[in-house]
Amino acid sequence: MTPVEQTPFRFRIERRGVMRVPGVVFATRELLPQAAGDMALEQVANVAALPGIVRASYAMPDVHWGYGFPIGGVAATDVDAGGVISPGGVGFDISCGVRLLAADTDRGRFSPRLRTLMDILGDTIPRGVGRGGLWKLAGRSQMEKLLTGGAEYAVERGHGVPRDLVRCEDHGALPEADPSQVGQRAVDRGLQQVGSLGAGNHFLEVQAVDEVYDTDTAAAFGLRPGQVCVMIHCGSRGLGHQVCTDHVRVMDHSLRAYGISVPDRQLACAPVVSPPGRDYLGAMAAAANYGRANRQLLTQAARHAFATAAGVGLDLVYDVSHNTAKIETHDVDGVPRRLCVHRKGATLALPPGHPNLPEDLTEAGQPVLVPGTMGTASYVMVGTPENDAFLSACHGAGRVWSRHQALRRVRGEQLRGEMEAHGIAVRPSSWRGLAEETPDAYKDIDTVAAATEGAGLARLVVRLVPLGVVKG
Numbered sequence: 226m227t228p229v230e231q232t233p234f235r236f237r238i239e240r241r242g243v244m245r246v247p248g249v250v251f252a253t254r255e256l257l258p259q260a261a262g263d264m265a266l267e268q269v270a271n272v273a274a275l276p277g278i279v280r281a282s283y284a285m286p287d288v289h290w291g292y293g294f295p296i297g298g299v300a301a302t303d304v305d306a307g308g309v310i311s312p313g314g315v316g317f318d319i320s321c322g323v324r325l326l327a328a329d330t331d332r333g334r335f336s337p338r339l340r341t342l343m344d345i346l347g348d349t350i351p352r353g354v355g356r357g358g359l360w361k362l363a364g365r366s367q368m369e370k371l372l373t374g375g376a377e378y379a380v381e382r383g384h385g386v387p388r389d390l391v392r393c394e395d396h397g398a399l400p401e402a403d404p405s406q407v408g409q410r411a412v413d414r415g416l417q418q419v420g421s422l423g424a425g426n427h428f429l430e431v432q433a434v435d436e437v438y439d440t441d442t443a444a445a446f447g448l449r450p451g452q453v454c455v456m457i458h459c460g461s462r463g464l465g466h467q468v469c470t471d472h473v474r475v476m477d478h479s480l481r482a483y484g485i486s487v488p489d490r491q492l493a494c495a496p497v498v499s500p501p502g503r504d505y506l507g508a509m510a511a512a513a514n515y516g517r518a519n520r521q522l523l524t525q526a527a528r529h530a531f532a533t534a535a536g537v538g539l540d541l542v543y544d545v546s547h548n549t550a551k552i553e554t555h556d557v558d559g560v561p562r563r564l565c566v567h568r569k570g571a572t573l574a575l576p577p578g579h580p581n582l583p584e585d586l587t588e589a590g591q592p593v594l595v596p597g598t599m600g601t602a603s604y605v606m607v608g609t610p611e612n613d614a615f616l617s618a619c620h621g622a623g624r625v626w627s628r629h630q631a632l633r634r635v636r637g638e639q640l641r642g643e644m645e646a647h648g649i650a651v652r653p654s655s656w657r658g659l660a661e662e663t664p665d666a667y668k669d670i671d672t673v674a675a676a677t678e679g680a681g682l683a684r685l686v687v688r689l690v691p692l693g694v695v696k697g
Contacts, residue, residue: 277308403507
């Protein structure tokens with residue numbers, strides 16, 4: 226499938242077949258999916274067939290193949306006109322997201338303590354498949370409090386400070402959470418994993434501000450040149466995966482009952498207002514709250530490590546998720562509509578003046594956190610008012626190699642040596658996991674960030690470079 230170039234950063238897939246709206250891909254020609262077997266553009270077209278979809282099926286510059294929706298896919302359906310909700314438009318790692326913390330020190334002063342810090346983090350941050358977490362919940366009753374309260378509940382229990390919630394999307398908790406729709410197997414998987422990175426592309430990375438593009442906005446975010454930061458990327462672990470698995474099965478069985486036909490069974494869905502739609506929305510919100518509490522616990526672990534290694538504190542810059550579906554109001558053809566906005570591998574990007582911003586960020590706008598992969602840069606951007614993709618932006622670099630390809634081409638031990646030679650301290654959970662996440666397996670993050678700005682989705686604020694990484 227070859228989309229038509231409209232501008233250097235915007236490509237269009239015209240309606241055909243069962244598509245109800247066009248597809249729009251924000252990218253450069255270099256960033257369009259090109260790997261053999263990457264069917265991401267076909268998935269953009271498939272998503273355009275969902276009942277109730279409005280405006281377009283969008284893809285961000287980091288788009289690549291995923292389950293049902295492409296990763297980097299955004300789609301909004303009209304709740305009051307038969308619009309559907311699809312678990313494939315959220316993904317298995319519900320509320321996977323990124324949290325950025327800023328230290329009250331700079332790179333030069335902190336450098337002598339970096340190795341000590343990385344040793345502490347390497348010893349204390351739980352990571353890897355099925356590993357335990359920092360907070361062992363007592364049972365389902367306590368789990369339900371966490372699923373309802375998210376990061377708010379974690380802070381109430383002493384795992385953080387009230388200001389953390391001000392700088393967290395949705396104040397740390399989605400109010401639509403319904404723990405009764407989270408099955409017991411999901412609960413069992415989640416009881417021992419609160420405060421853990423997991424595996425795959427998840428990480429805790431110590432970084433430094435390398436370049437500032439917008440001094441005033443950076444200052445509003447609490448960032449300055451040379452400052453040491455911590456970026457945490459993780460989600461809802463086994464609990465979120467099980468929630469997705471359970472509700473995909475229910476929706477697949479209910480397609481016929483609601484007279485819905487989709488071009489790909491991985492797009493199984495149901496009307497937002499239907500019982501299975503409402504049930505999934507409640508379960509998804511509960512799993513999202515688990516993901517936010519998970520990042521809150523890791524924040525406290527990072528604070529303890531920094532205090533122990535160097536007597537340094539950490540303030541939260543922002544926490545934003547990139548695997549969610551949320552009910553929002555947007556103008557469509559000049560009319561306000563209640564929409565279910567799916568963002569899969571795409572982050573919310575509120576512009577300056579938006580009513581949902583925290584008071585101290587009203588003039589600046591929302592931080593948009595765009596991590597690179599290991600050993601490469603990451604970016605902090607800010608939302609823009611001209612964004613027509615339901616105020617959404619990219620969430621990272623985007624894969625170009627499968628994990629199997631990476632394992633065939635890279636050895637974890639060698640990769641660590643190369644990174645250490647470049648001054649980046651690495652604490653992996655396994656050599657295999659490290660090799661799978663080689664920087665060569667991803668798109669160039671600088672190009673992705675530039676395309677995101679060129680497409681008008683978000684503006685550059687600062688560029689961060691890695692000092693050390695704890696790898697899931």
